[in-house]
Amino acid sequence: MDYGLKYLGAGIAVLGGIGSGIGEGRICAHAIDGMARNPEASSSIRSTMILGCALDETTGVYALIIAILCLFI
């Protein structure tokens, strides 16, 4: 019983990745918008976009940490 609930909890915890995914999609969409409007700035937009994606990924990684802690501890 406990064993199954552990896996269920890990699965629910990793749902936090939904928000991170939506956020990354929005970051990419707006970066492409900016690049299409102003192609000269595309290199700086790209580096800022990657930085923003990495920052945004953090919430997903928190969810993953909690899921891993649920599974292995």
Place this chain on the structure above:
Amino acid sequence: MSTLALDTSNILELDFSGEMIMSLITMLVICILSIIIFFVFRKKDPTKPDHGFAMIVETSVEKVQNLVVETMGRKYEGFSGYILALSLYIFICFFLGITGLPNALTSLEVPLSIGLLTFIMIHAAAVRKNKWRYYKRYTSPLAVFLPINLLSMWAPLLSITLRLFGNALSGYVIMSMLYYYLELLSSVIFGSFMFEGLSSIWLAPFITPWFHLYFDLFAGAIQTLVFVMLTMIWVSQEDPDESIEEGIALK
């Protein structure tokens, strides 16, 4: 999966788990690299143009200096040595993950101590700027907010530590799962016409390098950049360099 144990009960005893040994190996690699750079640059003639190894080193040092000056302003030019050392350590930690051994950052103590360095540096910059008025921030806007401010003080430390730790750990867990299942799949496919022990090694060498490329090199470079950028932004916003707004610091 014994390396995943986050056991803090024996935190005061000497711990020589795999991650600690990998941290020592990382430091050894950085030491050897530094000694090589020292001897290369002692022999070099400064009037001649660089090529090969010396050029790579000079370009990367220059890039880091430019990044620091652009982000923090002229006042912080001396900060680039710390930033270079920090980024070298984090990136080589991730880079040594391509050997398949656990990356040193997968043990919570290593990212926590790097995060503590940043945390102490932020507050040191704030104290240096504001002197005794530094303590006023904990009772702003009202004295009632003191407990909330005392709690939110720890947020940068938590976020910067868990970001590094989570990225390293998730990459390592996914890679070890991949190795385990590829071994299983290989022994199912090749098990019928090979003897035990030889049949399980045929798939991993062709599939895992691409995942190592992503989880160790790409993610490592991005996380290094993020960590370094956050450190620079947080430190410089406590004690800003006024010239950066006027565009003097920017080339």
